[in-house]
Amino acid sequence: xxxxxxxxxxxxxxxxxxxxxxxxxxxxxxxxxxxxxxxxxxxxxxxxxxxxxxxxxxxxxxxxxxxxxxxxxxxxxxxxxxxxxxxxxxxxxxxxxxxxxxxxxxxxxxxxxxxxxxxxxxxxxxxxxxxxxxxxxxxxxxxxxxxxxxxxxxxxxxxxxxxxxxxxxxxxxxxxxxxxxxxxxxxxx
Amino acid sequence: xxxxxxxxxxxxxxxxxxxxxxxxxxxxxxxxxxxxxxxxxxxxxxxxxxxxxxxxxxxxxxxxxxxxxxxxxxxxxxxxxxxxxxxxxxxxxxxxxxxxxxxxxxxxxxxxxxxxxxxxxxxxxxxxxxxxxxxxxxxxxxxxxxxxxxxxxxxxxxxxxxxxxxxxxxxxxxxxxxxxxxxxxxxxx
DNA sequence: ATTATCTATAGATCTATAGATAATGC
DNA sequence: ATTATCTATAGATCTATAGATAATGC
Numbered sequence: 001x002x003x004x005x006x007x008x009x010x011x012x013x014x015x016x017x018x019x020x021x022x023x024x025x026x027x028x029x030x031x032x033x034x035x036x037x038x039x040x041x042x043x044x045x046x047x048x049x050x051x052x053x054x055x056x057x058x059x060x061x062x063x064x065x066x067x068x069x070x071x072x073x074x075x076x077x078x079x080x081x082x083x084x085x086x087x088x089x090x091x092x093x094x095x096x097x098x099x100x101x102x103x104x105x106x107x108x109x110x111x112x113x114x115x116x117x118x119x120x121x122x123x124x125x126x127x128x129x130x131x132x133x134x135x136x137x138x139x140x141x142x143x144x145x146x147x148x149x150x151x152x153x154x155x156x157x158x159x160x161x162x163x164x165x166x167x168x169x170x171x172x173x174x175x176x177x178x179x180x181x182x183x184x185x186x187x188x189x
Numbered sequence: 190x191x192x193x194x195x196x197x198x199x200x201x202x203x204x205x206x207x208x209x210x211x212x213x214x215x216x217x218x219x220x221x222x223x224x225x226x227x228x229x230x231x232x233x234x235x236x237x238x239x240x241x242x243x244x245x246x247x248x249x250x251x252x253x254x255x256x257x258x259x260x261x262x263x264x265x266x267x268x269x270x271x272x273x274x275x276x277x278x279x280x281x282x283x284x285x286x287x288x289x290x291x292x293x294x295x296x297x298x299x300x301x302x303x304x305x306x307x308x309x310x311x312x313x314x315x316x317x318x319x320x321x322x323x324x325x326x327x328x329x330x331x332x333x334x335x336x337x338x339x340x341x342x343x344x345x346x347x348x349x350x351x352x353x354x355x356x357x358x359x360x361x362x363x364x365x366x367x368x369x370x371x372x373x374x375x376x377x378x
Numbered sequence: 379a380t381t382a383t384c385t386a387t388a389g390a391t392c393t394a395t396a397g398a399t400a401a402t403g404c
Numbered sequence: 405a406t407t408a409t410c411t412a413t414a415g416a417t418c419t420a421t422a423g424a425t426a427a428t429g430c
Contacts, residue, residue, distance in 0.1 A: 002401040002408045011408085027305055029218030032392055046409045048394065111357035112301050116216055122359035129358050129367075153351075153370035158343055161297075161350025168300035169318050170311035178318075181342035191382045191427040200382085221418055235383045237420065 012050045015040045019061035020068075021102035024109035028058055028117060055120055062114060062121045065106040066128035073135055085139040086187055092159050093183040095176060098166050107156075108163040132156055151189070158182050201239045203229045208250035209257075210291035213298035217247055217306060244309055251303060251310045254295040255317035262324055274328040275376055281348050282372040284365060287355050297352040321345055340378070347371050 003011065018040045022031045033054050034044040051057045076091075077084040091097070092105065101109040107125070114121040136152035143151065162182040166175045192200065207229045211220045222243050223233040240246045265280075266273040280286070281294065290298040296314070303310040325341035332340065351371040355364045 001399065001410055002406090004402060005408085008408055025305075027216065027218065027302070029216065030305060033394085034392080043410055044393095045395085045411070049408060054393065107354060107357060109301070111353045112298070113216070115353075115356035116214075116219060119359060122357065126358040126360045126363060129354060130363065150370040150374055153367055154347055154374040157350035157354055157367065157371050158347040159350065160353055161346035161348065162342075164300045164304075164349055164353060165296060165318060165346055167304035168296060168311065169315040170308060171315045174315060174319065178342055178346065181339040182346050185339055185343040190384055190425065191380090193428060194382085197382055222420085223418075232384055233419095234385070234421085238382060243419065 011040065011042060011046075015042070015047070015050060015057065016060050016064050019057050020065040020106075023058060023061050023113070024065065024104065024106065025102040028110075028113045033057075055118065058114075058117065059120045059124065062106060062110060063124045065110065066124055069106055070128060070131055070135070073132070077135065077139065081139070085136070088136075088139075089155070089159065089183060089186050093162055093179040093186075095179065098163060098175065098179065101167070105160065105163060108160045108167075111160070129156075155186055155189075158186060200229065200231060200235075204231070204236070204239060204246065205249050205253050208246050209254040209295075212247060212250050212302070213254065213293065213295065214291040217299075217302045222246075244307065247303075247306065248309045248313065251295060251299060252313045254299065255313055258295055259317060259320055259324070262321070266324065266328065270328070274325070277325075277328075278344070278348065278372060278375050282351055282368040282375075284368065287352060287364065287368065290356070294349065294352060297349045297356075300349070318345075344375055344378075347375060 015036065019031075019036055022036060022039065025031075033047050036057075037044050037047050047057075051060070073084075073088055076087045080087070097104045107129070110121075111125065114125055133149065133152045133156065136155055137145075137148045140148040140151055142148075159182065162178050166178045169175050169178070204225065208220075208225055211225060211228065214220075222236050225246075226233050226236050236246075240249070262273075262277055265276045269276070286293045296318070299310075300314065303314055322338065322341045322345065325344055326334075326337045329337040329340055331337075348371065351367050355367045358364050358367070
């Protein structure tokens with residue numbers, strides 16, 4: 001049942017991708033190693049040839065998800081720098097994003113989990129958060145550097161908080177109102 | 190080993206209080222029924238005389254935490270309506286709050302957990318979130334009702350997001366910068 | 379007599395490991 | 405020969421329940 005070295009590397013990547021999705025959807029404690037491996041098309045026991053522990057996988061899954069998220073933002077900046085800020089905000093504060101946490105913002109979906117766990121996953125959040133602030137700062141039109149930095153941080157905080165709140169309530173109208181209100185507020189600034 | 194009817198009611202309350210604290214600190218899946226009961230000074234088996242299931246306790250714990258949180262805000266409004274808004278913001282965006290999730294904002298600490306679970310806990314979040322928005326709206330000085338509503342929602346979203354981000358990063362300076370930036374932004378508006 | 383709590387345990391699930399298997403890669 | 409994966413299982417933990425115990429409250 002052995003596979004090629006190349007295939008094994010692909011399998012490892014698939015485990016990370018599956019974990020990045022399912023940890024965001026169900027939380028670190030909400031999905032077990034056996035289920036993760038089944039979702040990757042592999043058996044439970046094979047996991048420990050790729051990772052030392054479930055927590056190690058969490059660290060890699062966070063890095064992967066944060067990296068992908070940043071890449072999406074960078075692509076918007078590359079394609080149209082002038083419209084990147086509204087595009088990022090507009091794209092983030094949608095019901096589509098709200099209903100697909102598995103492919104969405106890692107901070108909104110896994111930030112609380114990462115904060116609760118042993119410290120392993122937090123350096124990745126630190127680095128990615130710094131990069132997200134820097135990127136947003138660069139997109140803000142005017143103001144002194146400190147002002148733009150403050151605004152970049154506040155903008156991202158409002159986005160993350162809106163997503164957490166929109167997911168926590170049971171009322172579709174209220175949930176959409178939250179997304180729309182924060183979107184309108186951030187776009188008018 | 191039986192206790193009085195009155196004491197039994199107190200024991201039930203203590204279980205809810207302990208759960209409201211530990212679910213916020215460790216997440217729904219991060220603490221078991223046995224440990225919750227031990228923290229309440231009771232044994233594991235006694236739990237099911239008070240609650241039908243762990244999930245039922247989660248619902249009550251969310252209601253309790255959300256109610257307490259709102260009470261704190263209302264107390265600030267009652268004591269000094271003019272200064273209540275800055276007092277709430279100032280009190281929320283602190284390292285003290287960040288480092289004590291067990292007694293802090295339920296949305297920032299349990300919102301993601303409640304969203305992931307079966308729907309039971311979400312009505313409580315819906316109701317409490319509506320009340321929090323209304324309260325903040327009433328504290329905003331000027332503007333048309335729709336503007337104040339939008340600003341109330343954006344303010345609370347920024348607070349929740351700042352707390353989630355501040356807890357997820359590993360760098361004390363960055364964490365404090367997040368809290369301070371959002372605080373400054375919200376207080377200057 | 380009722381009932382709040384306790385002890386003990388069933389049954390499920392979870393992380394991690396040991397040893398077998400079989401295909402790769404030297 | 406090496407090694408990626410599989411089968412099987414150990415040991416821990418988790419939710420929930422059954423039955424015993426003993427103090428309350430009629």
